Amino acid sequence: MNTRVNDENQPSGDEVQAEIASEFALFGDWTERYAYVIDLGRSLQNFPEQYRTEEYRFHGCQATVWFRSELGEDGRLYFDGTSDSTIVAGLMALVFRLYSGRTPQDILQIEPYFIDEIGLKAHLSTQRATGLLGMLQSIKQQAQAQVA
Known part of the structure; x- marks a missing residue:
């Protein structure tokens, strides 16, 4: 699972x-931005083989995606996963960066406006945008389940 964070050191969602x-x-065009997303995706390629099973498979993406969450002893949710598509894995890395290591209450309050702000939504295929939305919904649902 992702490294645990100390609350005082964790930046806010904003x-x-x-x-x-x-x-x-920093990047001049979307070719460079996609290359950056791909580089981020490579950081998730060490996702353990033991979790690359149907149990952890996330459906809703055209690519194959494995995704899991864990409620830490500190009461925070931690997310990790990967995809056979490095672009999709890069999108996951961005989402995990925003949400992993936060309390369920914090997760429910953070809206991922960076997606529109950086123009990402406009540059994703319909399938990738749908998959990204599904992952965000899943994260919120998992947080909601912990609050309930």
Whole structure:
């Protein structure tokens, strides 16, 4: 699972989204931005083989996606996963960066506006946009289940 974070050191959802927007602003065009997303996706390729099973398969994406969450002893939800598509894995890395290591209550309050802010939504295929929306919904549902 992802590294646990200390609450005092964890940036807010707005700070994470501002960081992501700043990173994407460094690139001149979408070819460079896609290359960055692919690089982010490579960081998730070490997802353990033991979780690359149907139990952890996320349906709703054209690509094959494995996704899991864990409620830590600290009461925070941690997410990890990967995809056979490095672009999809890169999208997952961005989403995990925003939500992983937060309390369920925090997750429910954070809206992922960075997707529109950096122009990502407009540059995704319909299938990838649908898959990204499904992953975001799943994260929110898992947080809601912990609150209930």
